[in-house]
Amino acid sequence: MMSCEEATRLMSEQQERPLKLREKAGLTMHTAICSGCREFGRQMHTLRDLIRRDYSATNDSDSELSDSDKK
Amino acid sequence: MDDLPVTDALTDDIDDLRRDMLAFARLQISDEHLAEDAVQEALEGALRNASSFSRKATLKTWVFSILRFKIADILRGRYREPVREACKDCAGDTDSYFDDSGHWQAGVTPRAWGRTDHLVADRQFWRVFDACLEALPPEQARVFMMREFIELDSREICEALELSTSNLHVLLHRARLRLRECLSASWFNEESER
Numbered sequence: 001m002m003s004c005e006e007a008t009r010l011m012s013e014q015q016e017r018p019l020k021l022r023e024k025a026g027l028t029m030h031t032a033i034c035s036g037c038r039e040f041g042r043q044m045h046t047l048r049d050l051i052r053r054d055y056s057a058t059n060d061s062d063s064e065l066s067d068s069d070k071k
Numbered sequence: 072m073d074d075l076p077v078t079d080a081l082t083d084d085i086d087d088l089r090r091d092m093l094a095f096a097r098l099q100i101s102d103e104h105l106a107e108d109a110v111q112e113a114l115e116g117a118l119r120n121a122s123s124f125s126r127k128a129t130l131k132t133w134v135f136s137i138l139r140f141k142i143a144d145i146l147r148g149r150y151r152e153p154v155r156e157a158c159k160d161c162a163g164d165t166d167s168y169f170d171d172s173g174h175w176q177a178g179v180t181p182r183a184w185g186r187t188d189h190l191v192a193d194r195q196f197w198r199v200f201d202a203c204l205e206a207l208p209p210e211q212a213r214v215f216m217m218r219e220f221i222e223l224d225s226r227e228i229c230e231a232l233e234l235s236t237s238n239l240h241v242l243l244h245r246a247r248l249r250l251r252e253c254l255s256a257s258w259f260n261e262e263s264e265r
Contacts, residue, residue, distance in 0.1 A: 003173025012244040016218075016225050039181035043251050046187050051219045053191045
């Protein structure tokens with residue numbers, strides 16, 4: 001069984017490159033029994049999602065926002 | 072400009088904004104002149120159309136998105152800035168998170184953050200986020216921002232910083248561990264206690 005350090009390393013690298021089949025299998029086995037690493041994985045997705053939405057949300061809805069502000 | 076009572080307040084706001092932008096730019100471009108040029112160009116471009124932005128929060132985010140593109144241009148261009156000894160203390164750097172067998176230390180094991188959808192619009196959250204980012208070792212903050220805020224890919228970052236892919240991955244892993252821990256301690260725990 002891989003360690004939590006190794007599991008978090010793979011979850012971080014998953015945001016940089018596709019994991020190999022063997023890495024994926026090991027990670028799946030690890031997160032099945034490790035709630036800490038499951039949360040780590042969720043939080044990594046949350047972080048990326050929050051950062052990208054923070055920028056794109058305002059870019060896409062500038063006109064919308066200023067219109068509703070006038071009311 | 073006497074007929075504009077908000078002028079002083081607006082000038083203060085822009086000074087604040089400029090300071091934030093410069094801090095953001097300097098994290099990625101240590102060449103002071105290049106960083107200042109990027110900020111100046113982004114700010115000028117944004118202010119030319121400032122009248123169409125009625126909310127300060129919107130203006131700030133909008134200006135930063137322009138700045139982000141300016142920085143990406145600089146970093147994708149000929150600009151090279153090698154990271155020196157990026158992994159000097161890599162070996163012991165995760166000791167505070169993992170025990171000898173590589174498992175989570177008690178007290179830093181990730182716990183659920185709960186709902187996060189509303190955080191995008193929460194300015195207080197982004198202030199805490201910025202503080203956590205600034206608390207990272209500079210080279211970690213830098214690669215994290217290049218990757219997540221400027222959205223350069225691994226290859227582009229490695230080229231700009233003359234860094235190996237494996238070193239980049241190590242730095243990003245460290246950055247994510249620290250940032251997650253800082254946000255958990257400074258924001259999410261507080262929130263659950265409210």
